[in-house]
Amino acid sequence: MAKKNSSETEDRKDDHIRIIQEKDVETSGTGFEDVRLVHEALPEFHHDDIDLSVDFLGDELAAPIVIESMTGGHPNTTKLNRALAAAAEETGIAMGVGSQRAGLELDDEDLLESYTVVRDAAPNAYIYGNIGAAQLREYDLGTVEQAVEMIDADALAVHLNFLQEAVQPEGDVNADGCLAAIEQVSSALSVPVIAKETGNGIAQDTAKSLTEAGVDAIDVAGKGGTTWSGIEAYRAAAVNASRQERVGTLFRSWGVPTAASTIECVREHDCVIASGGVRTGLDIAKAIALGARAGGLAKPFLKPATRGSDAVVERIEDLVAELQTAMFVTGSQDVAALQNAEYALLGDTREYVAQRCD
Amino acid sequence: MAKKNSSETEDRKDDHIRIIQEKDVETSGTGFEDVRLVHEALPEFHHDDIDLSVDFLGDELAAPIVIESMTGGHPNTTKLNRALAAAAEETGIAMGVGSQRAGLELDDEDLLESYTVVRDAAPNAYIYGNIGAAQLREYDLGTVEQAVEMIDADALAVHLNFLQEAVQPEGDVNADGCLAAIEQVSSALSVPVIAKETGNGIAQDTAKSLTEAGVDAIDVAGKGGTTWSGIEAYRAAAVNASRQERVGTLFRSWGVPTAASTIECVREHDCVIASGGVRTGLDIAKAIALGARAGGLAKPFLKPATRGSDAVVERIEDLVAELQTAMFVTGSQDVAALQNAEYALLGDTREYVAQRCD
Amino acid sequence: MAKKNSSETEDRKDDHIRIIQEKDVETSGTGFEDVRLVHEALPEFHHDDIDLSVDFLGDELAAPIVIESMTGGHPNTTKLNRALAAAAEETGIAMGVGSQRAGLELDDEDLLESYTVVRDAAPNAYIYGNIGAAQLREYDLGTVEQAVEMIDADALAVHLNFLQEAVQPEGDVNADGCLAAIEQVSSALSVPVIAKETGNGIAQDTAKSLTEAGVDAIDVAGKGGTTWSGIEAYRAAAVNASRQERVGTLFRSWGVPTAASTIECVREHDCVIASGGVRTGLDIAKAIALGARAGGLAKPFLKPATRGSDAVVERIEDLVAELQTAMFVTGSQDVAALQNAEYALLGDTREYVAQRCD
Amino acid sequence: MAKKNSSETEDRKDDHIRIIQEKDVETSGTGFEDVRLVHEALPEFHHDDIDLSVDFLGDELAAPIVIESMTGGHPNTTKLNRALAAAAEETGIAMGVGSQRAGLELDDEDLLESYTVVRDAAPNAYIYGNIGAAQLREYDLGTVEQAVEMIDADALAVHLNFLQEAVQPEGDVNADGCLAAIEQVSSALSVPVIAKETGNGIAQDTAKSLTEAGVDAIDVAGKGGTTWSGIEAYRAAAVNASRQERVGTLFRSWGVPTAASTIECVREHDCVIASGGVRTGLDIAKAIALGARAGGLAKPFLKPATRGSDAVVERIEDLVAELQTAMFVTGSQDVAALQNAEYALLGDTREYVAQRCD
């Protein structure tokens, strides 16, 4: 594949990160507020004996936490990725890089470093690559393997972000053939494939298609956290693209709420990452009780990453402490027990799930 | 039928339009807020290949959107109707004119032009006439055909607005024999007949009666948008008719919410227009997922119409873009697919529908 | 029965009326807000042909509206009762007088006139007397007949107000034997007996007991309107009776909401008056759709009564206009049809009724 | 057991009481707001004949009210415990002392008096001791009997407070073997054993384990009142322990709401005390209608206790008056009748219970 010098992809990444830091780009309504884990007054084990480790695509994570795909693709992001990766290394959790499109399509050493820094800073951590489904349709297997090699990835995430593409003036809105492309790469790639949304969730039927296509994990990235439709609305506003702004705003809160999406996906796949508005270790615990393997967070790591690796580690350890507490008071000594923890579903999520999953 | 010179009907039209532009005449609670379309992360088609066209009473519309019956009947409205009609022509959607009573009963060339301008400006668009059910009882078939001829109508809407009539001091509150009149005109008229409410919705039993009476389409015009009871309350207040004002205000939010009414009507008729508080292409998408053939809007087109045809076209294209996005992210390549799109019903609408339709 | 000169009962009446006029003595939550009558777009009759008349304990009312038991027992209230009675006479609706205890127990001509004025002002209206259940236990049949004779009553209401009695420092809290007393008077009295609450509603079991005891009608007087517990809390506060104030305040919103109570009572008795927070003709329509025979209002008539009979008539005509409109748009030409009108129950009332009546 | 001089436990008690008096340490959401007792308009007994007495672990209480375990363990608390005990003695209700750990482990006469004062002030009242489950694991039976003897206790409460321990920097988070320890002490101790939470409630499975372990009563101490997680968050904030503060705050409202916990526990045990956010006699009545034997309050007695025994008696008499009123208007002449009183469950509690208890 011939490398280009164009920097549209690069600049977009920069725009995005700036908007995410400056504007209100979070929705609410993950549905976790409707999940009530049941208190266990008698945990019957020592808090220090809680085991957070979890099998993840053949490997083991020290805790069921994922730093979701975010950055890379602009020299400015090298620092961020270094901090995130070093923290993943130190704490033993997984980390995804942002879309590698820029790295694959542009010929720029500095830009490439924004990806490669990750493996340098995290020689042992579980690191996975990232390619958009729309791009996947156009790449041959060799190009996809380049993405893996670029960061010596343990897995590759293929992101589904068609709402965002539809709101972008320059968006790639050809979704035709994506599933076939995912099926092909799932069977041929040297590493496991994770299918992921980016904030609108994955419904049960889609999870079924993805499972049949052979993906190794599904990351729900549901409604309730970072809203890409909202982010693109801000970008559109900045360039007076009022129709895009209007559409982006209208669909700001579109999608399957993360809790509901988790419930839908675990009916089809046994390795589900719950993300989209996950903000605490208690959210992670709820997601796991709903059947997820791990919880993922993107935006909450962004600000710590600008401050460096220690700040990211701090944030991860907060999550770990919160998750441990949740495990303690639900009487769940390990993640498998937490997956069987009792809960009640209330409100909209109960109504939604009752209609979707009966 | 002998033409009169009286201008009571004419002035009322003028009053109405002024009040609608100046006062709060919208209610909330269409029920669309309770309809959650399910996100499709993998649409599997190209956004540009979305087909919005829809069969409509033998014809085809470029998009499932209707400019609801509004104006005509006063020379002031000629400009508005010209703008609306030209936009319908340009975009290929349907348009209704306002009540033709004034046109049929009064002898005034300028006034008549407020209707005829529509066909002049829209030689090819789907245009339909409008007569009140209370008037229909009194007209012979020849008079009704005059309404059709007046604008070379493709269909005729018969409006049911008895709450409004009951609130008007001068209202025509004789509803006796309306159904028979509708049945007669449905079987004898040269064009299809659409039965429509004007903001209070149509329940399943009424839809059944109308279907059995042979109407070709039902426009629900449900609760949640423009409130005629509210409008008449303002008119009553202006003339110190305090009892009418009181009643009008009390019934401001009366009726079957548009989403519920759509669900009720599609059980009885296969050509249902959802209107009443439809404000975005996403509302139209929801209505279609509930089984409607098309979505209709009245008030949202009023202000653009005062600015001219281009502004109306802009508004229609906004709706189209919103609807296309909804179709894309529900994986619905055409309107038929959208009618089969999955959704969940929450809140009051779920409770209401459960009790009404089981 | 020997007449006393003590005026404690008399002063209490005066206190009450003053507090009701000056303080916030209304609760919310009648449940009518959860009752959604179904719109009928095609009423198929002339609005002027609506028949509001209703059979009521052998007689006929011009409209299904009752002026609930309120005043009498203090010379100050003569004027109020005259206005109310004259309005009942003019409009053909029913009216109850306030508790006749003072009239029976005290020897005071002026005071007596506060009751007798009612029949003077309303020679033909349906007028009913009022005695507390706690008093009934102590009176012999002759005394009860005196109450009937005092106003030439068409019926006698026996009120159940034990929450109020419990909050009053001087309250009569002996409820033992009330049912037997009601049974006795129901079988022996010369006129029909109405059992009524005063703001806390009547549940199905109680309605069953009352029906078996032979009462001719039940007036639910449910939660959601005037709160006697709240009124007594104000009286207690005025005399620094802080425990009573506390209890009165705690039970301010106690009771079966009027809509729910109506549903419960009509399962046991076919002549049910719905009262307690009924404020509009639409509330009356809802109550009747739930199965009531008529709707009753107390507090809303108090202020008009201070202004005279015309003001009360105005208020009644407002209610009539509102009720007629509700009947028109539910397609109910008479009260019997309205009793069969369709509705949906939402929210708390749906949940409550589902648990109480299945 | 060797007595220590360390005063960490002592100081903690002091911290707690100060924070409880100064900060917002109450959550909401006991679920009592969702419990609607059904009004009985015809109680059919004399209010003065209401019998509040209840069997309680072999003894009889004058009213089904418990002063929950609070203080002792610091000389400052002697005054408080004296006031509480004297009031329990005067009113014939039960009272628990706070954790006796300090009394068992430290060698300090003044401190010891803070416990022993209770029996001195209340020679006849039902008084029970208190030991943490985490401590119980480490004590031999002799030590536990010392706790009983210390106050000549009628029963011993074993508290389960692992969420609090998990939030405390110095917390004892070894829950391993607690159930066995409870089982042992339940079978061997000279007095009945009460298992109690401290604000997060007890779920049905835990209640089952405790019942099988032989405890004589369960005190639910559910979510909705004093929040120990919140209290520890304040303590953590004061010493800049930000992670603990964060976790404490996150779990501020954790647990099974008191009403739901009561419903869950009475399915397993027939002697259940409902506590946690019980604030009025109406709450107590609701708890009893849900199946509880008695209601318990802690925090509401704290401020009166600082003012002396009379103030506590006043507060108890308020509760009694409120409870009597509730019994009167539900037609419950004694506590057994109240346990059979009818109610409806609404809202979240209904949803929660439906999923937990079907």
Ligand SMILES: Cc1cc2nc3c(=O)[nH]c(=O)nc-3n(C[C@H](O)[C@H](O)[C@H](O)COP(=O)(O)O)c2cc1C
């Ligand atoms: C700054 C930022 C950049 C992102 N970039 C990518 C990306 O390049 N590829 C991708 O698959 N998802 C990307 N995401 C989406 C996240 O991976 C994730 O699915 C979602 O944001 C999780 O929600 P949260 O931010 O609410 O925790 C990005 C998110 C953020 C906040």
Ligand SMILES: Cc1cc2nc3c(=O)[nH]c(=O)nc-3n(C[C@H](O)[C@H](O)[C@H](O)COP(=O)(O)O)c2cc1C
């Ligand atoms: C200005 C205005 C005039 C209207 N005039 C008529 C009319 O003459 N005949 C009729 O059937 N409906 C009339 N309607 C009602 C609409 O056709 C329609 O049923 C309803 O208003 C749709 O709701 P929306 O305004 O909330 O979109 C009018 C509505 C408006 C806003």
Ligand SMILES: Cc1cc2nc3c(=O)[nH]c(=O)nc-3n(C[C@H](O)[C@H](O)[C@H](O)COP(=O)(O)O)c2cc1C
């Ligand atoms: C001023 C006033 C006085 C009342 N006096 C009596 C009374 O003497 N006897 C009685 O049975 N009910 C009495 N009631 C209660 C009403 O009859 C009725 O049951 C209840 O208040 C109806 O509710 P509403 O006031 O919300 O319409 C009185 C109510 C009011 C407002």
Ligand SMILES: Cc1cc2nc3c(=O)[nH]c(=O)nc-3n(C[C@H](O)[C@H](O)[C@H](O)COP(=O)(O)O)c2cc1C
């Ligand atoms: C000041 C205070 C001290 C407490 N100390 C103890 C204690 O030592 N042991 C115990 O089992 N519970 C203790 N508790 C918890 C109560 O016994 C009880 O379970 C809970 O607080 C009841 O909730 P309420 O305060 O919302 O009424 C204490 C509560 C308070 C308010």
